[in-house]
Amino acid sequence: MFDARQDALDRARDQTEAFLKKSEERGKLPQGAAAEALARWQGTSELATLAQCDIVIEAVFEDLTVKHQLFQALDRVCPERTIFASNTSTISITEIAGGSGRPDRFVGMHFCLPAQLMKLIEMSPGLATSDGTFQRAWAFAEAMGQKPVATQDTPGFILNYFLIPFNNDAIRLVEQGVAEPADIDLAIKTALGYPMGPLELLDLVGMDTQKLLCEAMHGLTHEPRAACPPLVRRMIAANRLGKKTGEGFHVYGDTKMFGA
Ligand SMILES: NC(=O)c1ccc[n+]([C@@H]2O[C@H](COP(=O)([O-])OP(=O)(O)OC[C@H]3O[C@@H](n4cnc5c(N)ncnc54)[C@H](O)[C@@H]3O)[C@@H](O)[C@H]2O)c1
Numbered sequence: 001m002f003d004a005r006q007d008a009l010d011r012a013r014d015q016t017e018a019f020l021k022k023s024e025e026r027g028k029l030p031q032g033a034a035a036e037a038l039a040r041w042q043g044t045s046e047l048a049t050l051a052q053c054d055i056v057i058e059a060v061f062e063d064l065t066v067k068h069q070l071f072q073a074l075d076r077v078c079p080e081r082t083i084f085a086s087n088t089s090t091i092s093i094t095e096i097a098g099g100s101g102r103p104d105r106f107v108g109m110h111f112c113l114p115a116q117l118m119k120l121i122e123m124s125p126g127l128a129t130s131d132g133t134f135q136r137a138w139a140f141a142e143a144m145g146q147k148p149v150a151t152q153d154t155p156g157f158i159l160n161y162f163l164i165p166f167n168n169d170a171i172r173l174v175e176q177g178v179a180e181p182a183d184i185d186l187a188i189k190t191a192l193g194y195p196m197g198p199l200e201l202l203d204l205v206g207m208d209t210q211k212l213l214c215e216a217m218h219g220l221t222h223e224p225r226a227a228c229p230p231l232v233r234r235m236i237a238a239n240r241l242g243k244k245t246g247e248g249f250h251v252y253g254d255t256k257m258f259g260a
Contacts (some may be wrong), residue, residue, distance in 0.1 A: 058085065059087040061088065072101060
């Protein structure tokens with residue numbers, strides 16, 4: 001795992017450890033599996049370390065310029081065979097690939113939160129992605145025990161095409177004072193059978209990321225329900241980003257991620 005910030009790496013390591021140990025305690029992993037997995041975990045702030053990777057999955061800020069800068073640096077470091085993948089939720093795979101130096105070996109791999117529990121990966125080829133690249137990335141997703149689903153390179157792919165407007169509707173219910181966040185989540189979970197309510201999910205996504213997702217989706221589709229609700233901006237100003245700051249629509253006793 002590579003991150004520009006050491007504190008982000010430390011947090012990722014701690015959350016991974018907590019999740020794996022809890023899974024072991026609950027009998028979902030055999031005894032000793034957590035220690036084995038953690039022994040394979042490597043964190044680095046040195047980009048050159050990624051030269052050994054067959055595939056690099058990027059998940060930096062939802063910003064095309066930041067992603068292009070990172071991929072240009074990676075292209076100088078990684079060998080020809082390395083596939084580049086992006087976890088972007090809303091930016092075009094073809095556009096990111098265009099600034100990566102290797103658009104033929106580039107693919108969209110959109111994981112679904114909480115990624116340690118959810119199986120879905122939306123797999124999108126860019127216009128220049130070679131069939132061989134797509135097949136190798138698909139096989140890698142299956143080897144991780146995930147469930148890949150093919151989708152074209154369109155705004156929000158399948159999941160966020162539904163989820164961004166849907167989650168914004170839940171935020172607008174809070175803005176209008178229609179119901180308390182806990183009751184909105186309870187209604188959706190009870191009636192639709194979702195494991196998490198939309199406001200619980202938004203707390204996990206983070207208001208800062210939700211704002212970027214809305215701006216990207218609304219800018220591309222002009223769908224009014226995708227526009228960022230003003231409450232999201234106020235919550236960002238108040239540092240109520242969600243679970244990562246301990247408070248969003250709900251208040252958390254600690255800042256551990258879901259499932260940890
Ligand atoms: N939050 C979600 O629900 C979710 C779900 C699926 C996909 N995504 C996608 O994942 C990506 C990241 O979103 P997030 O919510 O995790 O954002 P985040 O802000 O929580 O985390 C981004 C991380 O990237 C690091 N970073 C930024 N620039 C970097 C660089 N140049 N080099 C190395 N590290 C860098 C930051 O230090 C930070 O740790 C986005 O493309 C987003 O669309 C997010």
